[in-house]
Amino acid sequence: MNSTISLKLFSFGIQKLHDPNWTGLELFDKLKQHVRQRVEPKNMLFETLQNGLLLHLGMWIYEEYLIHYEEEFIEFEGEYILWYLEDYIDLLIDSGVDQNEPLISRTIEQINSFNILYNDDENVYYGELQERDLELKQLIVSLSEEYEDSIQAKKLIYAQDFAERIFHDRVLCEFISKLLLVIGFDGTEEESEEPKQWIKRKYLQSWAKKAIIARDRGQCSKCGRNLVMELVASYHFDHILPLFQGGTNDLSNFQLLCEGCNLEKSKNIIPVNTSIPKYLQIKKSKN
Secondary structure (H helix, E strand, O other), X not given: OOHHHHHHHHHHHHHHHOOHHHHHHHHHHHHHHHHOOOOOOOOEOOEOOOOOHHHHHHHHHHHHHHXXXXXXXXXXXXXXXXXXXXXXXXXXXXXXXXXXXXXXXXXXXXXXXXXXHHHXXXXXXXXXXXXXXXXXXXXXXXXXXXXXXXXXXXXXXXXXXXXXXXXXXXHHHHHHHHHHHHOOOOOOOOOOOOOOOOOOOOOOOHHXXXXXXXXXXXXXXXXXOEOOOOOOOOEEEEEOOOHHHOOOOOHHHEEEEEHHHHHHXXXXXXXXXXXXXXXXXXXXXXX
């Protein structure tokens, strides 16, 4: 897996999740197909699945960026088109495509010629990029048509990486859970209408429990009490967004709480603390 492409996909995905047009139309429609049991998995959101929302979100983002990209890269200009083309070639080579194949070789030559221009004369470089903009875009179209199967073959591995990055960040998981309410998946039709329960509670399988405990490092997400070291401590797998208020059983909607914090929370919504560890301890200056 190419780490540069992985990070760009994550950045692109975060951008999409903050785009009301995409979430309210594209994301809503894709999820609707699962919720209405038209496509597999038909129990998405209703049950905690390893191939649940986060994995599918990763696949949809991958498709948007590298497969159904027309509306995206058409807005790119200059160096952005060239950088996108470089990523495309790297992905194809990682997929096993021979870099000596005519179309791949020609594309690499194009990229190298621009790099040489940049080193020789930046003004000429930028001028050439502007003049050959449509040519570079057509080159991307040709690559996508010729090597669609190779691009598709890498989708799952990048989708898994995207899902793991999202799950690692508990605050981002909370954002996604609440986003489902914003786009109307609890069945409410008016903004003034209170969220309502539309999913029944399901028993968590052992793999899901282990994932939540590992992500939260065995600590209560609210008070920080270590629940794994204290063998007699009771811990609860809490719905970040309660089912009573429109939450789901997707893995992204769970956190670890101690018994006391869980009872205190009850059916309420409480602020979610970050799950990302603080490696940099910055001392605050005293005024």
